[in-house]
Amino acid sequence: MSGPSTFVPQSALGRWFESRLPIGGLVHSSFIAYPTPRNLNYFWTFGAILSFMLVAQIITGIVLAMHYTPHVDHAFQSVEHIMRDVNWGWFMRYSHANGASMFFIAVYIHMFRGLYYGSYKAPREVLWILGVVIFLVMMATAFMGYVLPWGQMSFWGATVITNLFSAIPLVGDAITTWLWGGYSVDNPTLNRFFALHYLMPFMLIGVVILHVWALHVSGQNNPTGVEVKNVQRDTLPFTPFATVKDSFALVMFLIFFSWWIFYVPNYLGHADNYIEANPLVTPAHIVPEWYFLPFYAILRAIPSKLGGVIAMFGSIAILAFLPWLDTSKVRSANYRPVYRVFFIVFVLTCIGLGYLGAMPAEGGYVLASRLLTLYYFGFFLVILPLLGLYETTKPLPATIADSVLPQGGAKLQPAE
Amino acid sequence: MANPSTVEPTRRDMLFIATGAVAAVGAGAVAWPLVSQMNPDASTLALASTEVDISAIPEGGSLTVKWRGKPVFVRHRTKKEIDEALATPLAQLPDPQTDAARVKKPEWLVVVGVCTHLGCVPLGAPGSRGEYDGWFCPCHGSHYDTSGRIRKGPAPTNLAVPTYDFLSDTKLRIG
C-alpha cells in the first residue's frame, strides 16, 4: 500500500537532506499519508499502545539499571534502595513492574483481536508470525526481568523454568548447567539474566520494526475483513485520523495503568518476592506471573516431564501455523457465526487455564486443566481446519465504505 | 491540520492548541523524574559529613581523608608556612583571597584535594609540593601555595574549602 513516497520537503535544506537520506519520506508515508481503513474500531489502537509500552519499559528499565546491582548479595537491597532512596525510584520501579503486566494485557488483547478478525490470513502470514516472535521474546524478557529483584519468587521461578530444559533427552542436564553457569541458579545466572534482560528489548525493537514494515506492505485488516478496494473511499490518512484516535486510546490506557502504579502497585506481584531469595527454602505455593499462568497450566496438565514441556512450548509454537490451520475464506468472525462461538469458548479456555495455573496441581484442578488443554489444541488442530470447510458464513459488505458510510447505502450486500 | 473544510476554525484551533499544550505539560512532567533520578539519592545526601581525629598530625604534616568520595587535605601548617601565606600580596594571586578567609584556625588548613583545573589530585608530600610549598598537580602543572591558592599553571581557582567545624581541639567534622 505504501509505494514510493511523493513527499517533498518545503525548505531547501529539507530537500537537500531528503535527497541524501529520505527519512522524511519514510515517516510521511508510514505515519502521515499511510491509508488506514476507515472502519477500524478501538481494538486497532493496541498496536500504538504496545509501541508506547515498549518504549516506556525501555526508558524505565534503563533508569532502574542505573541503580540496580546484579549480584546475589546486593540485588534485593539495591531494589529496596531504589524504592527508598533514589529520587522517584519507587515510581520507576512500580511503573516498570506493572508496565510488564500492562504490556501483556495489551498484547493479549492485540492477539485475540487478530484471532477474532482473521488478521493472520493471507497476505498477512509473515506479519502474524513476526508477532508470534515478538510474543516469545517478550515472554523471555519478562521472565528474566522477574528474576532480577532476587526475591523468593524470582529465585524459584528461575529454578523451575530453567529446569524445563532438563527435560530434553540426553543433553538436558548439560543445557541446564550451561544456562545456570553452575549447579544451581546463582550469581552467574543472575548476572547473565540481567545482561539478557537489557539486551532483549532492543531485539524486540528490531522485530517490531519488521512487524510494522510487514503491516505497511499488506495494509491493516479491518472489522469486515474485506480488503481495501478504493483508497479514496475506504481509507483515511493515518494522520490525523489514526493519530488522534490512538492518542485518545493511549491516554485511556494510561489512566488504567496509573491506577496500578499509584494505588495497587503490588496487586499483580507476589508477597513472597519481598522475601530475599533463599536457596534452601521453597515457598509453599509458587506460581509464575499471571501472564504465564495459562502456559503453566498446560505444562502441569501433562503427566510427563518431557510431554509437559513439549505441550507448553507447542501451545505457543502452534500460533505460528495458524494461517494455514484456518481454512476459512472469510476473515472476520463477524461473518462467521459458528467460529464466533468457538472463539469465545477459546478465550474463556485461556482464562480458565490462567485460573488453573494459579491453583495447586491436585484433584479436580488437574482434570480441568487437561480438558481445557485439550480444547486449546483442539481449537487449532481440529476446529479451525474443519470449520472453514463446513461453516455457512454471512454475506460480506462489498466494500469497507459500505459498512460504515451511511450515504454509501449501508445495506449489506452479498460478497460475490 | 488535515481537514481545511471546517465550519468553526477558531474554536477548533483552540481545542487543538489546548490539547497540544496539555500533552506538552504531561511530557514535561514525565521527563522530570527521569532527569531527577540521576541526582544524588537520599542515602548519598545523608552521608555528607565525615569526622576526623586530627590529634596525631604533626606540625608540617598532613592527613588525607575521604569526603563525598573525594580527598580532603588537612594540613597542620608550620609558623613559616602560615607567614608565607599571610605575606603574599593579593595582587600576585590569579584568584585573590586572603589566607584568613580560607582557614578557621591558622595552623589548620582544610581544602578539597581536587585540582580546580580538571580534577586530578595534587601532590603534597614534602619534596613534591611545587614552587610555592603547597601542592603541585602533576597532570598539567598547577602550583598551589601554603594556603591552597593557585599561583602558577592552568588551574583557574584556588583549592576549594569544604564546610567544616572543630568539634574540639582534636576533632574535626567535614561537611
Place this chain on the structure above:
Amino acid sequence: MSELKDMTMKSFKSICLALALAGASITPALAAGAGPSPERQSWTFAGPFGQFDRGQVQRGFKVYREVCAACHSINLMSFRNLAEPGGPEFSQAQVKALAAEYKIKDFDDKGEPVERDGRPADRFPKLFANADAAAATHGAAPPDLSVMAKARSYSRGFPMFVFDAFPGIAYQEHGVDYLVALLNGYTKADDPNWNAYYPGNMIKMANPLSDGQVEYGDGAPQTVVQYARDVSAFLMWTAEPKLEARKRTGLNVMLFLFVFVGLLYFTKKRIWADAH
C-alpha cells in the same frame, strides 16, 4: 450495520470482561494455610487518599524498639528515615539522639574495627552477622522486618481477590492485617508458641506482647490489641516509606490524565466529524 456493530460490541464486551478477569486472576495465593482469614482492619493509610497516622506510627516504633528489636532488625531503614516526611516524622534532634544510642561497627583512621555512636545516616544495625548465627541463637532466624508488611499475605479466594484491585473497593492491606492477626493469634493460654494464624500453628516466636508492656505517653490504650495495630502500622511504613508520596502523586496524575483524555476525546470527535 448497527446490528452488526451491536453483535461485535457484545462479544467484545464479554471478551473484555474475561480479559479483565484474567488480568486479575492472579491470586497472590499465599500459604497462610487453611487457618482463619485475618480480620480486616481499618487503617488511615488505606485507600487512594490514605496517609499514616503519625501518632500511631510513632507508638508503633516504640513497640518495635522495646519489644521486637530484641530479635528482629529493620536493616533496610536508616535512622534519618524516622524524620523524613511521610513517616513518624520525629524531629531531627530526636533522631540524632536516638541514633547515638546505637553502636555502629566501623573502622577508625588506622583501619582498626571500632564501635562508634550511630548517626542519622546509619542504617539500623543488623543484630546478627548472618542467618546462621541468628538461627543458632534463637532456634530459627528471626527475619528482618523492614518489608515484612509486604512480604506476608493471605488468599481471599475467588471472586474477592478480583475486587481487591477495583477502584473504590481496592484492598491492599492483606499483609499488615495478617501481622495484626498474628500478634493477636496466641489464643492458647497454656502454649505460648501456638498461633491461630500461623501456617501449621506452631510458631517459633513465643507470644511477644502483653497488656501494659509498653508505656504510651499519649493516652492510647496500653493493650495487646493496640500494640499489635500500632506496630503493624509502623511496619507498613517501613515496608512502603513512600506510600504517602505515591498516593499524592497518583491523585495529581489522575486529575491530569482525566483532563487530557477529555480534551483528546473532543479533539478526536472534531477530527473524525467529517470522516463518518
